[in-house]
Amino acid sequence: MKKFFSNWMQSLIAGVAVIGVLGTAYASFVGLPENFTFSTTTNTVANSGSTTTYLAPQELNIAVYRTPTCGCCKGWVEHIKENGFQVTDIVKPESEIQTIRQKYNLPSDLTSCHTSEIAGYLVEGHTPVADVKRLIAQKPDIAGISVPGMPIGTPGMEIGERKQSFDVFAFQKNGQTRVFNSYKF
Template identity: 50%
Template sequence: MSHKQLIYYCWQKCLLPILMPATVQIVVLTLGVLSILGSTAPMSHAQAVFSSSHIQEQQTPSKSTVLNATVYHSPDCNCCGGWIEHLKTQGFKITDFSTPDIETVKQKYNVPDNLSSCHTAIVNGYVIEGHVPADDIKRLLQEKPNVVGLSVPQMPVGTPGMEMGNRKDPFSVVSFDRKNSVAVFNKYPGEF
């Protein structure tokens, strides 16, 4: 084993797993090995060291998922701001679009009439309709089911953005697909 191979092996197998989470490991490992090999290393060698299957093994879906949400809402709605703030506190980056024609947005993203609420968001290709809690969106992004999105129909009291003291109406978060099939994704009991 050459000196460079020994350094690479010790770095990859011994030190790196202890020091950093998987996503950072990949970046640091790539930079470290490339600096060890020097800029004169043939590309084919670098490609052999970093096979795509090796990189995939070290990534964790929940840590690598970027939490971006594009939110469409009526300029007259105040509760949408509360829901947006809820998402921000949970690590989402928000692109906020106020539109007087929210119904056109709902039609564009195939939100069924019986599942509609006051705002529509797009998160990593999924439609999020209404006051869906951030934890349910994160679970959706981790599990990646074959659905169009999630909805909390109407505007139940106690959902994120619809807080009224300690009162919480019971509500369900439902998933929906392109065939208009609806399933309960999560249930929340009411509290008074």
Template identity: 50%
Template sequence: MSVLHRRALVLGLSAAALGGAAAAADARDITVYKTPWCGCCKGWIAHLRKAGFRAKVVEVEDLAPIRNKHGVPFELSSCHTGVIAGYVVEGHVPPADVVRLVREKPKALGITVPGMPIGSPGMEAPDGRKEAYQTLLLLDRKGRTKVFAQHG
């Protein structure tokens, strides 16, 4: 193998390693859009951080433009919107579901937990009560979904 070929091989392997490291970093970097007055959003962000996510928080007065940009219809919305690795994460989605989304890379816009189910991450009840809820895979801008995970 010539010196030129070895250099090309080393550069190619280095670039691949750096690209892999960047992809791994992106898989834990999430931007969370929330309103300034919502407390449960802070609880959800705390869950994300505890699970190893690096959450950049952006406070906005109106989440509708963010949701519209990412294809989340009102009926599937909640009180905050995350964006990670090209996916939207709407509402009180458990961090494990976010990890699965990024790992599996389904053909979808993202995932959502509509509303604010009691007992979901950030919506814990003082008495420990939990509602059953689903994380939905948001398939398209028409609002079509399928169940991604069951909780409670």
């Protein structure tokens, strides 16, 4: 039995090595760019804090507006603090938060439980950190981004291992929207 296990392990290691060599040869053959990275349009929330773009500390100042009774909003605030953001946590009545959303012309179907302002953009709801960092690094010509509703598994909405797929939407002041990023589970 010991010899069988040893031979099996050697075969496994050899197989992994062959796959690595073949994969590298294939990538060279099809001519992938030198600094090729796979698409990040589908992510997991667990890796959402990582980004390769350097952002200066002053770019990570964010104002979060939430109602006093929202516990999941506190969870999102902790998520962004853990990922390097300097947070001004502002507790306001819902009517005052709605006024901030109107300033950016956030479509009503994109609303969530809390609103944030950063670098001239509105960030609505349980948006992963990677998307917020991408927004302020790329500086697209939009009014902001949003994760509408409160999908289970988004930052601040963790419930054990349960996760719902969700989209992060970009929106313009004229009401046009598009998908900014997608998370599939």
